[in-house]
Amino acid sequence: xxxxxxxxxxxxxxxxxxxxxxxxxxxxxxxxxxxxxxxxxxxxxxxxxxxxxxxxxxxxxxxxxxxxxxxxxxxxxxxxxxxxxxxxxxxxxxxxxxxxxxxxxxxxxxxxxxxxxxxxxxxxxxxxxxxxxxxxxxxxxxxxxxxxxxxxxxxxxxxxxxxxxxxxxxxxxxxxxxxxxxxxxxxxxxxxxxxxxxxxxxxxxxxxxxxxxxxxxxxxxxxxxxxxxxxxxxxxxxxxxxxxxxxxxxxxxxxxxxxxxxxxxxxxxxxxxxxxxxxxxxxxxxxxxxxxxxxxxxxxxxxxxxxxxxxxxxxxxxxxxxxxxxxxxxxxxxxxxxxxxxxxxxxxxxxxxxxxxxxxxxxxxxxxxxxxxxxxxxxxxxxxxxxxxxxxxxxxxxxxxxxxxxxxxxxxxxxxxxxxxxxxxxxxxxxxxxxxxxxxxxxxxxxxxxxxxxxxxxxxxxxxxxxxxxxxxxxxxxxxxxxxxxxxxxxxxxx
Amino acid sequence: xxxxxxxxxxxxxxxxxxxxxxxxxxxxxxxxxxxxxxxxxxxxxxxxxxxxxxxxxxxxxxxxxxxxxxxxxxxxxxxxxxxxxxxxxxxxxxxxxxxxxxxxxxxxxxxxxxxxxxxxxxxxxxxxxxxxxxxxxxxxxxxxxxxxxxxxxxxxxxxxxxxxxxxxxxxxxxxxxxxxxxxxxxxxxxxxxxxxxxxxxxxxxxxxxxxxxxxxxxxxxxxxxxxxxxxxxxxxxxxxxxxxxxxxxxxxxxxxxxxxxxxxxxxxxxxxxxxxxxxxxxxxxxxxxxxxxxxxxxxxxxxxxxxxxxxxxxxxxxxxxxxxxxxxxxxxxxxxxxxxxxxxxxxxxxxxxxxxxxxxxxxxxxxxxxxxxxxxxxxxxxxxxxxxxxxxxxxxxxxxxxxxxxxxxxxxxxxxxxxxx
Numbered sequence: 032x033x034x035x036x037x038x039x040x041x042x043x044x045x046x047x048x049x050x051x052x053x054x055x056x057x058x059x060x061x062x063x064x065x066x067x068x069x070x071x072x073x074x075x076x077x078x079x080x081x082x083x084x085x086x087x088x089x090x091x092x093x094x095x096x097x098x099x100x101x102x103x104x105x106x107x108x109x110x111x112x113x114x115x116x117x118x119x120x121x122x123x124x125x126x127x128x129x130x131x132x133x134x135x136x137x138x139x140x141x142x143x144x145x146x147x148x149x150x151x152x153x154x155x156x157x158x159x160x161x162x163x164x165x166x167x168x169x170x171x172x173x174x175x176x177x178x179x180x181x182x183x184x185x186x187x188x189x190x191x192x193x194x195x196x197x198x199x200x201x202x203x204x205x206x207x208x209x210x211x212x213x214x215x216x217x218x219x220x221x222x223x224x225x226x227x228x229x230x231x232x233x234x235x236x237x238x239x240x241x242x243x244x245x246x247x248x249x250x251x252x253x254x255x256x257x258x259x260x261x262x263x264x265x266x267x268x269x270x271x272x273x274x275x276x277x278x279x280x281x282x283x284x285x286x287x288x289x290x291x292x293x294x295x296x297x298x299x300x301x302x303x304x305x306x307x308x309x310x311x312x313x314x315x316x317x318x319x320x321x322x323x324x325x326x327x328x329x330x331x332x333x334x335x336x337x338x339x340x341x342x343x344x345x346x347x348x349x350x351x352x353x354x355x356x357x358x359x360x361x362x363x364x365x366x367x368x369x370x371x372x373x374x375x376x377x378x379x380x381x382x383x384x385x386x387x388x389x390x391x392x393x394x395x396x397x398x399x400x401x402x403x404x405x406x407x408x409x410x411x412x413x414x415x416x417x418x419x420x421x422x423x424x425x426x427x428x429x430x431x432x433x434x435x436x437x438x439x440x441x442x443x444x445x446x447x448x449x450x451x452x453x454x455x456x457x458x459x460x461x462x463x464x465x466x467x468x469x470x471x472x473x474x475x476x477x478x479x480x481x482x483x484x485x486x487x488x489x490x491x492x493x494x495x496x497x498x499x500x501x502x503x504x505x506x507x508x509x510x511x512x513x514x515x516x517x518x519x520x521x522x523x524x525x526x
Numbered sequence: 527x528x529x530x531x532x533x534x535x536x537x538x539x540x541x542x543x544x545x546x547x548x549x550x551x552x553x554x555x556x557x558x559x560x561x562x563x564x565x566x567x568x569x570x571x572x573x574x575x576x577x578x579x580x581x582x583x584x585x586x587x588x589x590x591x592x593x594x595x596x597x598x599x600x601x602x603x604x605x606x607x608x609x610x611x612x613x614x615x616x617x618x619x620x621x622x623x624x625x626x627x628x629x630x631x632x633x634x635x636x637x638x639x640x641x642x643x644x645x646x647x648x649x650x651x652x653x654x655x656x657x658x659x660x661x662x663x664x665x666x667x668x669x670x671x672x673x674x675x676x677x678x679x680x681x682x683x684x685x686x687x688x689x690x691x692x693x694x695x696x697x698x699x700x701x702x703x704x705x706x707x708x709x710x711x712x713x714x715x716x717x718x719x720x721x722x723x724x725x726x727x728x729x730x731x732x733x734x735x736x737x738x739x740x741x742x743x744x745x746x747x748x749x750x751x752x753x754x755x756x757x758x759x760x761x762x763x764x765x766x767x768x769x770x771x772x773x774x775x776x777x778x779x780x781x782x783x784x785x786x787x788x789x790x791x792x793x794x795x796x797x798x799x800x801x802x803x804x805x806x807x808x809x810x811x812x813x814x815x816x817x818x819x820x821x822x823x824x825x826x827x828x829x830x831x832x833x834x835x836x837x838x839x840x841x842x843x844x845x846x847x848x849x850x851x852x853x854x855x856x857x858x859x860x861x862x863x864x865x866x867x868x869x870x871x872x873x874x875x876x877x878x879x880x881x882x883x884x885x886x887x888x889x890x891x892x893x894x895x896x897x898x899x900x901x902x903x904x905x906x907x908x909x910x911x912x913x914x915x916x917x918x919x920x921x922x923x924x925x926x927x928x929x930x931x932x933x934x935x936x937x938x939x940x941x942x943x944x945x946x947x
Contacts, residue, residue, distance in 0.1 A: 237688045238919055488926050
């Protein structure tokens with residue numbers, strides 16, 4: 032058993048024996064079928080949806096109870112090894128990368144729905160529950176769980192909590208943090224604490240809000256209390272067809288500025304539409320510069336008025352036509368196309384990478400112009416599909432990673448786009464997280480004292496830095512903290 | 527910086543965030559005087575008394591609109607801006623910060639965020655945590671820092687906006703906020719009715735939770751509270767003695783509003799409502815304002831706010847009403863506001879009653895917080911109830927932001943040990 036070679040330190044003599052001793056302790060907690068430690072088994076866990084940086088953990092554990100998580104964390108502390116929680120591993124920023132190796136605590140076997148309370152509009156779920164399984168369990172109740180990342184068929188609630196996930200419908204309904212009211216957390220020291228709760232108006236700090244989006248650096252979420260949202264009574268789904276990207280982005284700005292909050296507002300440019308059409312034969316116009324997928328929801332009596340306003344605004348911005356989805360089946364197909372857009376990209380190039388920048392919504396025309404220009408300058412083909420209503424862009428840079436020079440140009444272009452997002456008053460990540468991928472941007476986005484305050488906070492709650500080392504903040508300074516320089520763009524399946 | 531002394535009171539009124547930062551850094555390095563962050567001073571009675579020698583630090587000079595890109599539906603403003611002024615600025619673009627704030631002419635945005643103030647519309651529109659997307663503040667050591675940003679979707683860095691909203695000035699003094707805004711709806715309406723008792727009201731609320739309509743406000747008022755609101759706005763909300771008044775608010779396009787009003791009346795019929803009153807459009811705001819002011823507008827000895835699971839509201843209400851407490855509830859959220867009657871105006875009575883209410887609230891996963899009471903009771907009364915499960919982290923976070931315990935020491939929950947009583 033040589034896989035624990037990197038586990039070092041510990042109270043006993045010799046790293047080998049300490050490692051072996053630790054493995055036995057883990058085995059006693061989770062059993063043989065609750066752990067993986069052979070090199071070939073560990074390979075699967077060497078990366079998440081961000082495949083460019085790879086590092087296999089020394090052992091992967093599959094606890095089934097909070098108590099098991101507690102015991103595991105305490106042993107990690109005793110032996111001074113880093114540990115990292117993992118859900119389904121759909122992070123696009125390397126959120127689950129086990130920097131420095133160590134113990135990976137995979138929560139996918141804690142996947143029960145513990146309670147659904149419709150009268151008080153909440154559900155209590157275990158961390159490894161798949162996002163869409165909650166929505167499925169709620170079908171027919173008149174309620175749903177609102178955050179709907181495109182990976183919702185695979186990603187887990189605890190992963191959503193860690194990254195504060197978004198999704199197309201978060202434009203109107205808000206992201207994960209707006210729907211989580213309480214958490215059970217195993218702290219980096221191995222204590223169980225309850226943050227927030229079911230009832231409103233608690234005289235305490237909003238530590239639930241702080242924990243959501245902390246990318247595993249404050250501990251391991253073992254239970255979540257989530258809010259349930261009423262289903263809308265009616266939808267109207269439209270497809271606006273534009274000659275140019277600029278016209279489409281101007282329509283987006285006009286819709287938001289008119290005070291309309293659509294349920295979703297997504298943009299796809301010609302390149303992505305071609306790939307989608309080849310994959311799904313929906314009937315998208317292939318000669319259009321861009322299409323907008325727009326959905327309004329609400330009361331049956333109101334949605335038509337709102338849809339009409341949107342159609343008028345699209346026409347004023349130069350839309351060639353605005354189609355309506357005429358049946359629930361057509362609507363479903365449209366959304367399927369959108370959510371699987373990235374699956375279709377394989378048709379365009381052998382490799383691709385995407386970015387997750389955000390700009391103020393009125394600056395969308397500028398950033399899209401910049402992206403087009405940036406692609407020309409670097410000789411890189413870029414296509415776009417993104418959450419336009421939030422100003423959250425996902426430019427997809429197409430390349431062949433066997434071509435080293437091209438790969439470097441893609442990396443350069445990616446960084447220029449994110450720098451431009453910052454320059455326009457935006458951010459480098461709207462929903463994927465900093466992870467390890469965008470660590471170098473934190474100091475561009477935040478000043479020295481901002482990063483210092485955040486680092487102190489992490490040091491207060493994760494004093495030894497063993498829990499999720501080298502994530503979210505560029506400052507290292509604890510065990511397992513390794514510099515993760517970005518040398519290649521990631522080939523990722525974006526949202 | 528204006529620093530002045532009169533009648534033994536000093537006050538710091540920094541004119542810029544940098545000045546505030548210098549002031550706090552200097553204080554932490556030298557005198558280590560306890561500081562009392564203050565905005566519009568509408569919540570200074572809340573919490574335990576400041577330790578003696580506390581020096582107020584006023585944010586009222588930090589009141590500039592920094593950036594208002596109205597077409598982005600966001601605004602960046604300094605924390606000392608008065609809510610009334612902010613609302614007027616936004617209304618010019620038909621936009622709003624959709625949070626109800628008492629004493630809006632005095633209250634400042636920073637104070638509202640620090641105290642996490644909210645009102646009746648929270649069920650439909652959310653609270654401050656849903657609207658603050660960027661924040662700047664100065665911590666106890668004088669570090670001026672920011673988190674979040676100016677875009678509506680952003681997960682870069684820790685969400686210190688959530689941490690500072692509701693932190694009661696114990697971690698840092700907020701200097702600037704970026705808010706996500708909402709459009710002012712074209713039309714709005716309130717439907718008022720009297721219901722015979724709390725059990726009927728409870729069933730009506732349960733019905734409303736699955737209503738074909740989408741109310742953004744569901745209020746319950748005990749008759750005495752209803753009369754109070756009525757006299758404030760002359761809205762003719764008749765409410766029989768012993769009865770319960772229910773108010774339901776809807777908004778949207780004119781067709782949506784009128785359809786919802788009609789539907790709500792149909793849905794309520796089975797509960798035997800009497801004295802139905804419809805309030806439309808511009809007439810709604812004064813009523814919402816009066817409902818918002820209920821928590822502050824009282825001469826009564828003690829005012830509390832409870833939060834229970836909504837299904838426990840009826841049980842909690844019944845017990846509280848039996849003690850003669852004047853009650854209002856943001857019913858769909860399970861938030862109850864109550865003023866103690868004069869019969870409970872002794873410390874002993876107040877203590878026993880609070881203990882009873884807390885026991886009851888705990889059954890419904892809830893808690894009871896004292897919003898105001900006579901200052902001389904504060905040494906004996908537990909204002910916040912038993913510590914929650916996250917106290918250990920709260921102390922660590924306090925230590926990280928304010929290691930010398932200079933910001934509001936002893937006044938709030940995060941550091942009970944520092945209380946000097």
